[in-house]
Amino acid sequence: MATPKIVLFYRFTPLADPEAIRLWQQTLAASNNLTGRILISEHGINATAGGDIADVKRYVRGTRSYAPFKDADIKWSDGTGDDFPRLSVKVRPEIVTFGAPDELKVDADGVVGGGVHLSPNELHELVGQRGDDVVFFDGRNKFEAEIGRFRNAVVPDVATTRDFIAELDSGRYDHLKSKPVVTYCTGGVRCEVLSALMRNRGFEEVYQIDGGIVRYGEAFGDEGLWDGSLYVFDKRMNHQFTGNAVTLGTCTLCQAPTSRYRNYPDTGGRELTLVCESCVPDA
Numbered sequence: 001m002a003t004p005k006i007v008l009f010y011r012f013t014p015l016a017d018p019e020a021i022r023l024w025q026q027t028l029a030a031s032n033n034l035t036g037r038i039l040i041s042e043h044g045i046n047a048t049a050g051g052d053i054a055d056v057k058r059y060v061r062g063t064r065s066y067a068p069f070k071d072a073d074i075k076w077s078d079g080t081g082d083d084f085p086r087l088s089v090k091v092r093p094e095i096v097t098f099g100a101p102d103e104l105k106v107d108a109d110g111v112v113g114g115g116v117h118l119s120p121n122e123l124h125e126l127v128g129q130r131g132d133d134v135v136f137f138d139g140r141n142k143f144e145a146e147i148g149r150f151r152n153a154v155v156p157d158v159a160t161t162r163d164f165i166a167e168l169d170s171g172r173y174d175h176l177k178s179k180p181v182v183t184y185c186t187g188g189v190r191c192e193v194l195s196a197l198m199r200n201r202g203f204e205e206v207y208q209i210d211g212g213i214v215r216y217g218e219a220f221g222d223e224g225l226w227d228g229s230l231y232v233f234d235k236r237m238n239h240q241f242t243g244n245a246v247t248l249g250t251c252t253l254c255q256a257p258t259s260r261y262r263n264y265p266d267t268g269g270r271e272l273t274l275v276c277e278s279c280v281p282d283a
Contacts, residue, residue, distance in 0.1 A: 004079035006036075006050040006234065007060060008214065010095065010189040012110040013044045013068040018091045021045065025063070026089040032059045035084035037233075039095045043106045045069065046095035046189050048233060049087075050079040068108070075187055075214045083234040096190050099162045103200065104193055115183055115195030115206035120219035123182065123209055127225065135176050139164075139185035139194045140231070146274060147238055147249040147259040148213075148228030150184060164194060168201055180205045186230065188212035217241035229259040237261045237272075251276040 015021055018040045025038050029049060034056065036049030049059065064070045093101040105112035118126060127134050136153035138145050145155040154176070156167045167173075181203055183191040191208040198206050209216055213230050220226065221242040228248040229238040238259045247257040251274060258276040265273075 003053040004050060004081040004083070005053045005056045006048065006077050006079040006083055007056055007074050008048045008077070008187045009072045009074040010046040010187065010192075011044045011069050011072040012095075012106045012192055013108055014106055015040065015042055015044060015068070018042055022089055022091050024066075026087075028062045029059055029087055029089065032056070032062075034059055035087045037084065038087075038089040040089070040091050041093060041095045041101070043101075043104055044095055045072075048084075050083045050234070073188075073211055073215075075211065077214075077232075077239065080235060083236065094193075096193050097161050098164055098193050098197065100165060100193075100197065104196065111192045111196050113196050113199055114192055115199065115208040117210040118182070118207050119210050120216045120224070123207075123216070124224070126180065126182070126207070130180055133179055135179050135181045136225075137173075137176075137181050137183045137194075137198075139183045139190045143261075143272060144186075144231040147247075147261075148226065148230050148245075149248070150182075151225050151227055153184075161190060165197065168197060174202075177203050178205075180207065182207045182209065184209045184216075185212050186232070187214050222246070231261070249274045251279055253279040 021040050029038065032051060032055040034049045034051040038047040038049060060074055136150040138149055138153050138155045141159060142155055142157055149155060158164055158167055183195050185191045188211050195206045195208045216226060222244045227246050229240050229245055232239050247259055249259050251258045253275055256276045258274055260276060261272040262275050262280055263272060264275050264280050
């Protein structure tokens with residue numbers, strides 16, 4: 001593979017026939033030799049896929065030829081050529097599994113009633129105006145925040161996205177309901193839903209970072225409000241925006257600084273553990 005690339009994108013838009021979209025996406029991705037995971041629902045599409053740059057470009061052009069997807073914000077990153085085990089294209093009740101498909105409302109412009117989108121520069125303006133009143137609220141699974149997060153962020157104790165509704169309903173964050181809350185996640189898709197769920201529960205001033213941590217990192221690298229590495233859902237496991245990234249994580253075996261996740265102790269399992277290369281070397 002000459003130049004492997006990974007694309008990450010989503011688009012919330014009503015889809016009358018998700019199965020037809022699935023068949024089209026399956027054919028389009030497979031014919032261009034892509035691997036990755038593409039989820040489709042009546043609310044839209046959520047995709048992470050990779051392959052050779054020429055094949056990925058053809059896939060992106062084909063995807064954008066469908067009018068509802070033409071404005072999708074497609075985020076590019078370097079791949080390794082072996083980032084995903086296979087191609088999976090599926091129809092699901094939700095493109096992000098919060099367990100609340102009936103609560104989410106979507107129209108041609110996207111999620112109805114979600115948070116205000118902020119560009120990275122607008123985020124800095126908000127923090128400049130409101131200072132310490134601004135609360136960063138992590139919209140990812142707790143383990144992802146162990147290696148990277150916005151400074152002083154609130155990190156909910158969730159193991160899966162499904163846990164967020166019970167966490168929000170617990171009353172644990174009710175004291176934040178009158179504060180400016182900025183939700184953030186990897187590419188922005190989880191925050192589209194999370195910010196709407198929060199507003200439905202009485203959070204008055206909710207924002208989300210447009211394009212998620214990925215777009216923020218492209219804009220400010222390690223010179224802004226983000227600390228550490230970004231966890232990613234492919235074989236890379238984590239991504240650093242610059243060589244100046246601080247290491248927030250620690251090896252669970254020797255406590256050395258590390259941002260390295262591995263399946264340990266069950267090498268074939270799904271449980272990820274922070275372990276340094278000295279303690280658990282790659283075979």
